[in-house]
Amino acid sequence: MTQLLPPNIGADALDDPFWDGCRRHQFLLHVCGVCQRAYWPSSTCIDHGWANMSWQPSSGRGVIHTYTVFHHSYLPWTADKVPYIIAVVKLEEGPFFHSDILECAIEDIAVDMPVEVVYLDAEEGWVIPHFRPTRPS
Amino acid sequence: MATGFSIAGLGVTRQGRNLQVPARQLRREALELALDDAGLVRKDIDGYIGTSSEMFEDVRHLGLSPGFIWSMNAGGATATWSVLNAIGAIRNGQADIVACVYGATPSSKNAPLANGRKGGYGAFGYGYPMMYGMVGAAAAHALHARRHMYRYGTTTEHLGAVAVQQRAYAALRPGTLGYGQPITMEDHHASPMIVDPFRRLDCCRDTDGGVVLLVTSDERAADLQSKSVSVLGIGTGDNLRNWWTGEVYDLHDDIAPAKALAFGQAGISVEDVDVACLYDPFTISPIMQLEAYGFCGPGEGGPFIAAGETSIDGKIPTNTGGGQLSGYYATGFTAMVEGLLQMRGEGGATQVPDAEVALVSGHGGNAGVQNTWSHATLLLGADR
Numbered sequence: 001m002t003q004l005l006p007p008n009i010g011a012d013a014l015d016d017p018f019w020d021g022c023r024r025h026q027f028l029l030h031v032c033g034v035c036q037r038a039y040w041p042s043s044t045c046i047d048h049g050w051a052n053m054s055w056q057p058s059s060g061r062g063v064i065h066t067y068t069v070f071h072h073s074y075l076p077w078t079a080d081k082v083p084y085i086i087a088v089v090k091l092e093e094g095p096f097f098h099s100d101i102l103e104c105a106i107e108d109i110a111v112d113m114p115v116e117v118v119y120l121d122a123e124e125g126w127v128i129p130h131f132r133p134t135r136p137s
Numbered sequence: 138m139a140t141g142f143s144i145a146g147l148g149v150t151r152q153g154r155n156l157q158v159p160a161r162q163l164r165r166e167a168l169e170l171a172l173d174d175a176g177l178v179r180k181d182i183d184g185y186i187g188t189s190s191e192m193f194e195d196v197r198h199l200g201l202s203p204g205f206i207w208s209m210n211a212g213g214a215t216a217t218w219s220v221l222n223a224i225g226a227i228r229n230g231q232a233d234i235v236a237c238v239y240g241a242t243p244s245s246k247n248a249p250l251a252n253g254r255k256g257g258y259g260a261f262g263y264g265y266p267m268m269y270g271m272v273g274a275a276a277a278h279a280l281h282a283r284r285h286m287y288r289y290g291t292t293t294e295h296l297g298a299v300a301v302q303q304r305a306y307a308a309l310r311p312g313t314l315g316y317g318q319p320i321t322m323e324d325h326h327a328s329p330m331i332v333d334p335f336r337r338l339d340c341c342r343d344t345d346g347g348v349v350l351l352v353t354s355d356e357r358a359a360d361l362q363s364k365s366v367s368v369l370g371i372g373t374g375d376n377l378r379n380w381w382t383g384e385v386y387d388l389h390d391d392i393a394p395a396k397a398l399a400f401g402q403a404g405i406s407v408e409d410v411d412v413a414c415l416y417d418p419f420t421i422s423p424i425m426q427l428e429a430y431g432f433c434g435p436g437e438g439g440p441f442i443a444a445g446e447t448s449i450d451g452k453i454p455t456n457t458g459g460g461q462l463s464g465y466y467a468t469g470f471t472a473m474v475e476g477l478l479q480m481r482g483e484g485g486a487t488q489v490p491d492a493e494v495a496l497v498s499g500h501g502g503n504a505g506v507q508n509t510w511s512h513a514t515l516l517l518g519a520d521r
Contacts, residue, residue: 041265041506046381066287066386068279069333070270078270086271088280088386088508096383098266098506111287128268 014042017055022127025119027060029093038093058093060117061134065090067101067109085109089131103132138369138404139518142224143358145234145365146175146351147477152312152465154244156345161198163347164240168199171349176362177234182351184232186219188239188468195238204232212501213416214373215239216350216469217513221371223352233357239470240347264505274418275340276332277508282421283334284386288436291424293334295439297325299420300338300462302447307459309486314342315463339420341461348470350477358520364481369405369494369516372398376509389425390500390512396430399514403494407431410516411492412479413453414472416500417460423447426498427455449487457487469499469513480519493519 018041021028029038032045033052044050067087073079085101087109101109102118114134122128148170150163164187172178185196185203188210196206207222209215216239223235271277285291301322307315320338328337358365374391400406407430415426424438432453433441441447447455458464458475465471476495478484484492499513 066280066284068276068283069330070276071330071332073270074272075267075270077268081270084270086266086269086276090383094383096380096385096506098269098271100269111283130269 018042019126021055021057022119022129023125025127027058027117027129028055029058029091029095030054031056038091038095040091040095040097058091060129062089062091062097062115062131064088064101064109064111064113064115065096066111069106069109087115087131089115097131099129099131101132102130108133138402139355140224140368140370140402141355142227142352142368143355143365143520144220144350144368144477144517145353145358145361145363146171146177146349147363147474147481148172148174148347148349149474150240150347152344152346152467153314154342154344156242157245158242158345160240160242160345160347161195162240163242163345164195164238164349165199165347167240167347167349168201168236168238171236171351174363175351177351181234182236184223184226184235186222186235186237188215188219188241201236203236210502211499211511211513213418213469214499214501214511214513216348216473217371217497217499217515218373218511220350220352220368220473220515221373221513224368224371227352227354233353235352237350237352238347239349239467241468242345243466244343244345266506273332275335278419278421279332279335280386280508281389281425282419285421285425285436286334288387289439291421291436291439293326293336294322295424295443296334296339296420297322298439298443299417299423300325302442302445303417303423303456303460304463305448306457306487307463310458310464311485313459313464314344315459335419335421341418341466344465344467346465346467348467348474350473364483365520366477366480367518367520369518370399370402370514371516372396372400372402372514374512374514376512377507380507380509385507385509389422389429390498390510392426392429392498392512392514395512395514399516403516403518405494405516410453410494410496412457412476412489412495413447413455414476414479414495414497415456415460416469416472416498417456417462418466418500420462422500423455423460427453430496449489454487454489457484457489469501472497472499473515476515476517480517482519
């Protein structure tokens, strides 16, 4: 089943490299070449500006920093989803990333839980990164 | 010390659910109430600061002829931003009397969303997180609440204590949603979970209503008939600063710099505040702000409120009109109005005796992946 997309998602010249990375199952972050600080989405380094920013592969892993559980659907694409978890993942490289948490029971979600990216196909050729509890490798 | 400027006119319309009147009618009613309060006429208004995209139409409709018409768009921080910009304009000689105008009907719109459900509070876009179903201010604040629970052991009982206390105030305040309707902790726990950890009674509801403030110099205010209230100090902050440090979810707002600025201008400290009027869309908000201002220690906000310290007999009576949670949601103007009423001695059954300093906070203008808001702190002083 392909995921429905909200109407405000579309081609964006500044973030397109990230979405192209998702199509290759690569989780890219926008990294400053001077200080190596990682950002997401496209950003300008607060210390070194735009000139040295480039998209670089990352681990696709992080921990749950905080979360909420939606008990009602307010959007067409969540109608079959409730209850569902929305978490802020703190990526290993530093940035925060909002995601739903797949393959995780509501009662199991917890701050500090390790999570990893998983890619799902969506409408119109989009590939969307989601997170799930880290599996033993 | 103080800023040298006062709020010398206050107009507050009825505030409630689904009033079925145009928003500009509410703005007009509030303006007329404020003019009557100050003993001024329309032509005395030489600056206009609105909060609505309808404002150009408004000014013709309102019969005003100001030298400038501005719009502030900082959500719940707008009330204080409006006063701040009014002061700047008057100080620069652009105006003598500036009207800060709010009037909205969010609870009447209630337009259906694409899925047929009713839209309402917070049904606006959140950028990429919306792909996953992240929508609404309640969810955005739930992320702060969960983090606070994780860090400090804050509980649903603490959240419930906020809801119960503020409803107790509203139950005594005519014209509020909660008037005559106190709630218990059991009521809180029985209300349905919306976005964990928030139950319905942890969330405020949209209401319709209008508010107008008239800002002028202390000298001009002294000549007016109204009970003017001094603006002792103002400070601003934005949580984007804390996004960069990774503390954005640990901090409800960027209060520290705003507090330093406002209290510095006023020449007072937190101990001098008699009543707190805090922006409170959700129950976590007073908890985190009381901590950030220093009324209690970090992580102590929940137990502090549960112990009754925000009641009229407590250390810092807070949101004495019921706040947004149980009073009405005039965005940042709810807290501003309560601060003004308390300084004017017009708080009725929940007036804080001999209150001389009120703290007003505002918070608003959310955005996408960074989940951050503008913050405003304002200190009011009774002219007695």
